[in-house]
Amino acid sequence: MTDEADVIVVGAGPGGSTTAYHLAQHGLRVLLLEKTEFPREKVCGDGLTPRAVKQIVKLGIDTSPEAGWLRNKGLRVIGGGVRLELDWPELASFPDYGLVRTRLDFDDMLAKQAVKAGAVLHTKANVTAPVLDGTGRAVGVVAEIDGEAKEFRAPLTIAADGVSGRFPLAMGLAKREDRPIGVAVRRYYRSPLRHEDDYLESWLELRSREAGDNLLPGYGWIFGMGDGRVNVGLGVLNSSAAFGKTNYRRLLTDWLGSTPPDWGMTDEANADGPILGAALPMGFNRVPHYTRGVLLVGDSGGMVNPFNGEGIAYAMESGELAAEVAVQALARPAGPARERALAAYPAELKARYGGYYRLGNIFVKLIGNPQIMKIATRHGMPHPTLMRFVLKLLANLTDPRGGDAMDRVINAMTRVAPAV
Template identity: 55%
Template structure:
């Protein structure tokens, strides 16, 4: 995959979110000439819970991103689970593979931090450049670049369309997955799809050391009113504000008739007055996004195009976490691109690139499949209520739960819970 004289880069990355910025960092660190095209201008907002599990923290450490409190982070010690009349505080597990703490930072600053980190490594990042589609080789149909046009701060066209060429393209273009769609890689309807909405409040709770998860949402007073669909969260950001949101997940990618913003308003009416989750303390509107799960687009690599993050449906069905997996996939993608560049023939380069979907399936396929089965169970309200009421107080079950919800277990060795989870991921068919 040597760079040709008319190529603009060794690799083009579409999108500069966590997956795109991570891919750019690792590609640049490997000595590749990297061009990142991002339609927005930083800092910019993204719909997210803003909480990072220990698995995501581990990816930041691998990259060398500063994670101290004076770098704008707040650490959390675990998950506070509320539901079924129970209130439990579960610390993140002590593992050799992952740290025993999570982090939180608003996406407006988190994404910009990763972009600047990639720039400092040597990646070229062009903001306000909207990629419009792939460039295909007329003879082979292989992706050999992209077309893009400049846009202004509102996303409106601000210049003529341009062509950028590279022997491989990493698509980290989010849930819209325009690059994948242009190649006919359709969304799979048999994979889970989540929906989430969130906003921010200024509140005395902003230094809470726990990520809080509400497994039940009530229309009025808990256990004396109607149970609402979905689950909620409260993640402290340490800057005077918290991220508050709710979501739901379906085992199939079908449109929902739930008005999530109305549902959110109903939930907030029941918030204790001392939390100050009121319109006067709300920072910005309630915004929503889809959460594509369990590799809902395949193949993850084809004809010179690699899918990373939401573009490949890499959100965990267990907890809606997507950042950790986007960063993991980006790290793997960068490695196979760098390995391909060292090969001497086109066939050898292609063989190196084809390792990407195999590695991702081996690492996450079984885990995602378990998550898909999990969603099929909990999407039934009656079953979810039984599990919440009778399962939460059981210590062994909660050890399973915290390791699944934190995305962290020892894949090799570890305790009984680790071995059972690892065994199950190998028994079930990969997603």
């Protein structure tokens, strides 16, 4: 059995649905294949920065509190004995608020926007392999639907199948081991005291009361969901000596054991669901982002920000860019002219993020050293102006043209850094 489309998008997470939405908006025939059903649980991404908010607004989604979104003003940072609230910067390029929304219905909402724009969505469609022509170029995919292998054909395929990257792997694109990767675990707790909060909360130091107030590896977060629950989690980077050698779930409960009892996170009876974990592929850890008829979007191409572990914004941004490039490429005849257009995708990704991710990769190596992290926390946290600079750098929130002195310094740093 065969179906024809202009573009096949593999995976209906934020990156895939955003890609499909923009492609359909331009009038292309889009097939969006998702291996699970909606709504479905995902580990990371409930807390959205202004970068992600901008993309959500572009999809025509109402982000008002009346539509069920919980807004936040910025980031509360805790470390070095200091508690500092940093508002999101006021910029022309990005809104000055973040959002919270459970992934359980966030991904469903984005997929519905893609369908509304004209994309055809198939759920429970597990893509198992590319269809290759005689030159090794992908000209379609094979997907298992209701136990039946079905072939779909299209001149372009966009892989947005997440950290597993099964489709890129089938195309021979393995992960790069020299790029950073993180592991995150999170759990929901019922917490009437903390479930509504104006700030996302980041803990730079994690301590265990059971282990004599010892410092634990990694960094943590707590933020309210607005529905009586909080999202609590932690991440560990592969630059840490503890990476791959730690029971991350035990690490989370050890840290939460040191939080105030009235927050509700020390009592197992308040837990809402299991502790779940996921990998965070960072700093372009799978390349090339275009090859033989396939473009990689989001986690599939290792686009998580090494500075802060944010992936949704970059999945959606790369999806929008992939759609723009695909529209221009498919307006040209197959062959050299089309390939020149498609080559713009990895080139533009490198121009946008290459220098910034290079700095992020260096940052990951530095903070993997506990002594460096301790010195940075102790000496940086007491200085609000410095921390506002750090927030802009870590969240990648600057105005590219104009802006204040901080913007100009950060933009200059990313321009002079060699691209990854």
